[in-house]
Amino acid sequence: MALGVFVSQFFRDLRSQKLRTFLTVFGIFWGTASVILLLAFGKGIHAHQQKAFRGMGEYIVIMWPGRTSIPYQGLGRNRAIRFREADVEVLKRDVPHMGSISPEYVMWDAKGRVGKLEKLMRVQGCWPEFAPMRNIIPDATSRFLNDEDMALKRRVIFLGTDLKKELFGDEDAIGRMVFVNGVPFKVIGVMVKKEQDSSYGGRDVNSAWIPSTTFKAMYGREYVNDVVFKADDITRTESVKKGVYQVLGARYKFDPDDKEALQLWDTTEQEKFFGTFFMAFRVFLGVIGAFTLIVGGIGVSNIMNVVVEERTKEIGIKMALGAKPRFIMSQFVIETFMLTGIGGILGFLFAWAVVSVVPSFKVEDYIGTPEISRSVAIAAMMVLGIVGMLSGYFPARRASQCNPIEALRL
Numbered sequence: 001m002a003l004g005v006f007v008s009q010f011f012r013d014l015r016s017q018k019l020r021t022f023l024t025v026f027g028i029f030w031g032t033a034s035v036i037l038l039l040a041f042g043k044g045i046h047a048h049q050q051k052a053f054r055g056m057g058e059y060i061v062i063m064w065p066g067r068t069s070i071p072y073q074g075l076g077r078n079r080a081i082r083f084r085e086a087d088v089e090v091l092k093r094d095v096p097h098m099g100s101i102s103p104e105y106v107m108w109d110a111k112g113r114v115g116k117l118e119k120l121m122r123v124q125g126c127w128p129e130f131a132p133m134r135n136i137i138p139d140a141t142s143r144f145l146n147d148e149d150m151a152l153k154r155r156v157i158f159l160g161t162d163l164k165k166e167l168f169g170d171e172d173a174i175g176r177m178v179f180v181n182g183v184p185f186k187v188i189g190v191m192v193k194k195e196q197d198s199s200y201g202g203r204d205v206n207s208a209w210i211p212s213t214t215f216k217a218m219y220g221r222e223y224v225n226d227v228v229f230k231a232d233d234i235t236r237t238e239s240v241k242k243g244v245y246q247v248l249g250a251r252y253k254f255d256p257d258d259k260e261a262l263q264l265w266d267t268t269e270q271e272k273f274f275g276t277f278f279m280a281f282r283v284f285l286g287v288i289g290a291f292t293l294i295v296g297g298i299g300v301s302n303i304m305n306v307v308v309e310e311r312t313k314e315i316g317i318k319m320a321l322g323a324k325p326r327f328i329m330s331q332f333v334i335e336t337f338m339l340t341g342i343g344g345i346l347g348f349l350f351a352w353a354v355v356s357v358v359p360s361f362k363v364e365d366y367i368g369t370p371e372i373s374r375s376v377a378i379a380a381m382m383v384l385g386i387v388g389m390l391s392g393y394f395p396a397r398r399a400s401q402c403n404p405i406e407a408l409r410l
Contacts, residue, residue: 021339024303028343028384029350031293035380036351038285040370046278048195048368053267053274055196055204057134059234061241062200062265063227069260073253081252081261082223085212090251091229095243099232102130103224105215106201112208113179114167121163122201123180123208125215131158133230135194136204142174142189145211149188153213157185161193162205178208183218185210200226200265237268290383297387300339333389344384348377 065081088103105125112121130136131144138144138158149156157178164173164187177184196203215221231240241264242256249256355370 024300024339025343025346027296027299028293028340028387029296029347031289031296031387032344032347032380032384033351033354034292035286035289035383036348036372036376037354037370038289039282039376039379040351040355040372041367042278042282042285043373043376044368044370046282046368047371048364049197049274049278050271051195051368053198053271055135055194056198056200057228057230057267059237059268059271060133060228060230061237061267063229063244064225064263065223066261066263068254068258070255070258072255072258075253079254081248081254083227084222085216085224087248087251088224088227091227091244091247094247095240097232097236097240098243099230099240100129100133101227101229102127102133103212104130104226104228105212105219105221106225107215107219110180110208111182112167113182114176117167119166121180121208122206123157123210123215125210125212125221127212130209130228133228134204136209137192137194138189139192141172144189145209149211150213153217154211155183155185155214156188156210158189158191158209159187160191160203160205160207162203163208164190180208180210198267198270234268237266241266286379293383293387296343297340297390300336300387301390337389340384340387344381348380 063083065083067081068075068077068079071077083103085103088101092098092101103126107123109120110123112119112123126145128145128147128150131138136144136158142158144158145156148154157180159167159173159178167173167178168176173187173190176187178187179185191204193205196205212224229240229244231237244264245256245258245262248254248262249258252261254261352372355372358367358370
């Protein structure tokens with residue numbers, strides 16, 4: 001019964017004070033929309049940057065040879081360390097928890113030719129497990145290098161997306177021939193296009209890969225350019241790196257604690273940094289949105305104080321007729337919750353509409369795809385509830401503490 005009275009009173013005031021009600025609801029509407037949109041876009045940007053960073057590979061370590069900086073077992077410092085493919089095989093066998101590993105040979109200025117079209121291209125020799133480590137995914141009609149290609153030293157080649165486009169255009173490249181420095185290679189696969197904002201030699205879309213055995217046999221390379229490896233569990237990356245230093249230190253007679261002997265780029269460390277940075281970034285955006293909502297709540301509280309002033313005589317009449325302070329307080333708290341509820345629902349619907357429309361503008365390559373997560377929605381509702389309670393409580397308490405006699409005099 002009392003709830004019905006409160007609701008009818010609310011809609012009566014709504015009709016009589018349209019502008020004031022609109023401004024009150026708009027403050028909550030804009031605050032709610034701000035919280036949700038800022039967090040949704042923050043999540044979209046984080047996911048986009050993470051995907052682009054992982055385009056080079058997830059939780060991998062790239063290792064280059066270095067020079068010793070510590071004398072060891074009678075040998076001086078500044079000795080050059082060079083890797084052979086046999087070293088990679090030893091690392092795979094002897095380092096505990098080594099998940100995947102591959103050597104990488106690189107020829108930067110290979111002359112590629114298809115028909116009369118000629119192009120300088122980067123050709124890399126690697127093992128089959130290189131592809132999953134580096135997020136190199138063949139399209140539906142193709143494949144990457146396999147063990148048989150390695151064993152038979154086949155002249156087969158896998159092309160990056162843009163390189164295939166430059167060599168073959170829109171034509172199907174599978175089964176076609178690409179001449180590399182005058183030697184024919186059969187195209188066995190084309191990479192699915194991917195986002196990549198990190199690299200250590202160039203974007204994968206512009207590269208080509210052949211079996212390391214073929215590369216070594218044809219070009220007579222004794223040393224590999226670098227080694228890519230990944231632990232079987234990301235929590236064991238540090239122990240795997242220590243194992244690499246110990247195994248190669250024993251083979252090349254350098255101190256396992258000499259960090260200059262090997263140059264390691266551990267992408268797990270960079271990913272942790274990005275994760276921490278974007279978490280702080282999203283918290284910052286959430287705080288900004290929350291403060292916007294709090295400002296809207298202050299506006300609601302001020303409006304409710306004005307409402308109490310205008311209805312002081314009405315409050316006095318109700319209390320003179322027997323209405324208890326709890327009844328008066330409940331009336332104003334419920335009215336406040338209704339105002340904040342309407343503003344909050346409209347703000348959420350507006351934010352949802354914006355998030356739904358943004359993908360149609362094709363801006364994913366710049367800001368990612370914004371997403372309203374369940375946690376964001378729950379957090380927004382909790383903040384909205386707290387704002388509504390605080391906005392309505394103090395004006396309602398003031399109304400409930402009115403002296404009926406004083407109120408009737410006004």
